[in-house]
Amino acid sequence: GQFTEDGELGVVKVTVPCGRKYxxxxxxxxxxxxxxxxxTPVDFHCDKHRIQFxxxxxxxxxxxxxxxxxxxNEYFQKIPIxxxxxVAPYSVQNRFTKEEMEQLKLAMRKRYDVSQHALCLKKLRFDPDLMKNNIHMILNHRSCMAxxxxxxxxxxxxxxTVWELEKMKGLKLExxxxxxNPLCSTFPDxxxxxxxxxxxxxxxxxxxxRKLLPPTVMNTQERKLMKPCKDIFMGSEVIKNQVxxxxxxxxxxxxxxxxxxLLNIYHDQACFSLTIPFNPNDPDLNSMYVYFKDENDMKNFKEFHIQRQLLKYTKQDIVECLRxxxxxxxxxxxxQVNICFQMETMLCFSVCGLFKEEGTPKECVRAFMRIFIALLGSSNMYIVNDQLFVRNPSSEEINSAFVIPSPTSYSNFKLVLSQEQQRMVQxxxxxxxxxxxxxxxxxxxxxxxxxxxxxVFTMLQTKCKIPKEFFKQ
Structure with a gap:
């Protein structure tokens, strides 16, 4: 069918909610x-977060x-349509006639510089020939731009070349x-x-x-990063102690x-990701399944190539996942702690180390790295982004931190303590x-x-922040 201005053939608007993020x-x-x-979609455009055509x-x-x-979508969420x-879309209602298109073509040809391969559209609206034929050429209008x-x-x-692209500079394009286009191949990346x-x-x-990520379009005058991680970490005892x-x-x-x-530590709209590298030759590969026991598509490890990432949003979903x-x-x-960067109200830092899984058949030792991005409050920090990487450590990593009674058992997962330290613990x-x-x-x-x-113990106990499981029965 063809579009008509009166919509005789039944013009239909198609909407994809939140389609702009795809x-x-x-x-x-x-x-x-x-x-x-x-x-063929007609008049494809974005209306706030929606896609419509x-x-x-x-x-x-x-x-x-x-x-x-x-x-x-990529998170297995269903997309509604x-x-x-x-009524007929705006671009159809205001579609140029064949005669108007011909006049516009003639006007644009006069503006084309053959030697420079450049087309100047500056003040096209006031072109004498277009005005003579009563053609209102406003490039910010969708029909005119189309x-x-x-x-x-x-x-x-x-x-x-970019020089040719600059001829359209000033247009308020989203x-x-x-x-x-051959223009793209002129750039290294x-x-x-x-x-x-x-x-x-x-x-x-x-x-x-493709939607630009915020760092690409952010106003660099509004927020300025402080010095890189090493100087911040070494120079600010306040930040170091706070972390x-x-x-x-x-x-x-x-x-x-x-x-x-942990609900009190995460921001309401926080995001959490878990990444685990998979090595097909790793004999402990199947033990990683415990981290994805709720993921149906994790049952066949052969389907995975390099890694599997799990994303969670909002603090309730994140803590439920961690539990x-x-x-x-x-x-x-x-x-090992590293301060990556600090803004006035935000801090990014990483921590890596080892932990033991308890309550699992093998009680495996794992290596981890965690990257936190947190909002800074007057006395607290609230996590807005948490990236956790978990892998199997090497034997050298384990031996450097723990006393291991036998090559196959990690049941006595204790740090090496001196006699004085043992008396202090007791x-x-x-x-x-x-x-x-x-x-x-x-x-x-x-x-x-x-x-x-x-x-510290007295302070945490006063605030009721020490779980009852930590105490003797």
Whole structure:
């Protein structure tokens, strides 16, 4: 069918809620592959977070409605497609006639510099020939831009240099498609290409249908990073101590049985990812299954090539996910902490080390690295992004941190203690009422400063932040 201004053939508007966050090419390819009726989307555009386009009859609309919720995004969430009767789209209602297209083509040819392969569209609206024929050429209007791009595609050579791209500089574009254009091949990489395009069109949000990540378009004048990680870590004792206190509190709760207390540490809209590298030659490969016991597609490890990543959003989902992981005992002596960067209200830091899984058949020792991005409060930090990487450590890593009674058993997962340290642990356990392993952990966290450990214990106990499982029955 063909579109008509009065919509006689049943014009239908198609809407994909939150479609703007998806890759346009992948989304439309998926829709075309599942739709039983071939179609060409008309007036494809974004309306806030929605993607919308039009089709010319109800037969196509019915076929599109049938595939609603049959397409999945990368997180296996179903994508809805809504169809509604509509008047003809704006671009159709204001479509240029053949005569107007011909006049526009003539006006643009006069503006084309053959020697420079450049087309100047500056003040096209006030072109005498267009005004004489009562053609209102406002490039910010969708119908005008569509007509201009159609003539460029059909009658002018493709853009080949950034200099030619700058001829369109000043247009307030949110989307621009240059994929496949010879211009793209003049850049060494995509980041250089994006920087050049943004210089011409600073308001661009979707180059080639792909949403720009915030760091690419952020205003660098608003937030300035402090010095790199090493200088920050070494130069700011306040930050260093704040991070150490945070890690002590975090892993105290993480190693507890419930981990429910972690809800107070994560931001409401936090994001968590778990990445585990898979080595087909690793005999302990199947033991990693415990981290994905709720993922149906984890049952066949042969389907995975390099790694498997699990994403969770909101603090409730994150803590619920963490509670499903094996119980752990982290070795604080193995921790290596690095401050990556600091902003006025945000901090990024990483910690890596070893932990033992408790309550599992083998009680395996694992190596981990964790990258936290946290919002800084007056006295607290709230995690907004948490990236956890878990792998099997080498025997050298284990031997450097733990005493292992036998090559095959990790049942005595204890740090090497001197006689003096053993007496301190026993005394601290007697006075605090905590189990030996938690007494030892408290002392380790405070660098075996008995008075400081007692002070921290009293403070946490006053705030009811020490789980009851840490104490003797």
């Amino acid at each position: 890759d346009k090419t992948q989304l439309m390819n998926s829709i075309h592959s599942l739709c039983s009726v071939p179609f 039009f089709v010319p009859d109800f037969r196509i609309a019915s076929a599109l409605k049938d595939i609603s919720y049959k397409i999945h 809504f169809v509604n009767p509509s 007509a201009t791009l159609q003539i460029i595609q059909e009658n002018f050579p493709k853009l080949r 989307q621009l498609w240059l994929e496949g 995509r980041s250089s290409y994006i920087r050049a395009v943004l210089e011409c069109f600073p308001e661009l949000s979707y180059p080639d249908g 150490h206190r945070f890690l002590r509190e975090y892993y105290l709760m993480y190693d507890s049985e419930e981990r429910q207390g 499903g992981f094996p119980q752990t005992l982290h070795a604080f002596s193995s921790f 005394a601290f356990s007697t006075q605090s009422g905590m189990k030996l392993e938690w007494s030892q952990k408290c002392l380790e966290d405070n660098k075996w400063d008995y008075a400081r450990a007692a002070e």
